[in-house]
Amino acid sequence: MTTTIKLEQCGKSFAQTRVLEPVNLTVNAGETLVLLGPSGCGKTTLLRLIAGLETPDAGGRVIFDARDVTRLPIEKRNVGMVFQSYALFPNMNVAENVGYGLKIRGVPKPEREARVAQMLEMMRIPDLRHRLISQLSGGQRQRVALARAVAAAPDVLLLDEPLTALDAKLRETLRVEIDTLLRKLGITTIYVTHDQAEAMALADRLVVMQKGRIAQIGTPREIWFNPADRYVAEFIGAAASLSGRVENGMLRLSGLSVPWAAPDGPVRVMLRPHALRLAGAHDGTGVEVCAAQFIGERTRLTVALPDRTLVSLDASASIIAVPGDILHAALDPAALIVLPESQTP
């Protein structure tokens, strides 16, 4: 019942402008693949190619299992799709929206109603069945859209920034719900987002995209710990990018140093807040506090390294510091991302 999706040399141009370089991509049966990138990176175009809302440029092929669906329009691909604006039909009530795909497939009414009830139950909105779309809140619309997309048991589920229109708190709640739902359904899912936290939380595998090409594919852990380049590292975690140098087994960086086993030469170091820790005067380097923000479970300090580069440092919540204080900091080698210097974002 689960479907493997294969894209072969799928590129897309709109009137001379290439928005997607030809990509090869396999989505394994039952996995949740997240397409992540800033707006304009081609992630939605890629999703629409898979959906059948766009056709790839000549030479590209879209394959569902062994079936070549490149020329099939979306209505013949048996996909379920959730749109950023939900695309719920204002002329139908909730139950009619959710049951529309089943009606199209000629499912008899009693069976259809049972399935709709089951879907609304699953999304925990059984009371809304007679409501009009205009009478629903954003979160409720989102749930209806999800219920509608999965009601007809599609082979593939496609979600285009489904949480973007919601406020932060609701986004968090629904993210967990969507995750639970996807695990339960076990359906091949492609999820588009520009939010890296959302991507990390939902993805089995993550595709980071940049300017119409795939920058890196991997599990969230692989991408977090081993970003392929500076662009991915910057997109995944708010990291400072510093130039450093390896010399005689030591990595030197803005006045800090740490043992590092690599050939000598210039390197680019991506520094996340947790890669820098407070240390004692004997094993740390003096840094000056420029700003301190208490954010609940920790205190985020902005410190000036000896060469005056500003970086963030996450300290325990008990640390009380004011600008001008001198603290001692050390690098945590396990949390460092070191890339060859030649790469540019």
Place this chain on the structure above:
Amino acid sequence: MSTHRRSGFWLQLGLTLLVCAFIAVPMGYSVLAGLMRNAFIGLRSGLTLEWVGQVLQLYWPTILLSVEIALLCLVATLLIGIPAAYALARAPGRLARLAEEALVLPVAVPGLATGLALVVAYDGWGGFRQSIWFILAGHVLFTLPFMLRAVLAVMSSADLRILEEGAASLGASFIRRFFDVVLPNCRTGILAGALTVITLSMGEFNLTWILHTPVTQTLPVALADAYASMRLEIGSAYTLVFFVLIVPLLLCLQRATRPQTARKRP
């Protein structure tokens, strides 16, 4: 809210009533004249339905013809206008925009000129020239742009396109999408267009005056005839008949175009 209304409110109310009176009083008087025994003497002469009766007797065929043409015109503009609007809304490029402009051109040309052009072009087509279809053709030509514009406005919205994609993603073919999603969600535009077409067709004079023959007289043409050749009371009574016909229609259509509120549960 305070119960004590400020003077600004009364000023606005007064102004509104004044404007309403400016519009309504002449019409009211005209209608009333059709009910007076003698319009020159005024209400003192007493009220009567005699003139209305005479109008119905004299002009019944023209009234019927006007309603008939208006309805046929509505059907024609719906059948041509909706698909055309859809095609234009979906077609990309400059050619489609050009076509859009060209279709609206008849509005800018005076009705008399359009009428004359039609007469010149179809002069040789005797049967057609003398039938009501000739008048209908003129009315369709004149009203189609209004239908097209009204429908195009709702059909070009990005929302509708996404709704269509949503329906397609659920497996709906083009025909299903069109009838299940496109048409119902363009209802307001279609009804607004229908309202305009019916009222324009019912009231159309310029074009029809050129196109008509003695046996294809519509209500407004006959109205002009009544004003010119009959007693003032008959002309006024005819206005009353016209109002009775058009006002309920306007109210119905206006009601239908109101935004959808809670619908009945199935």
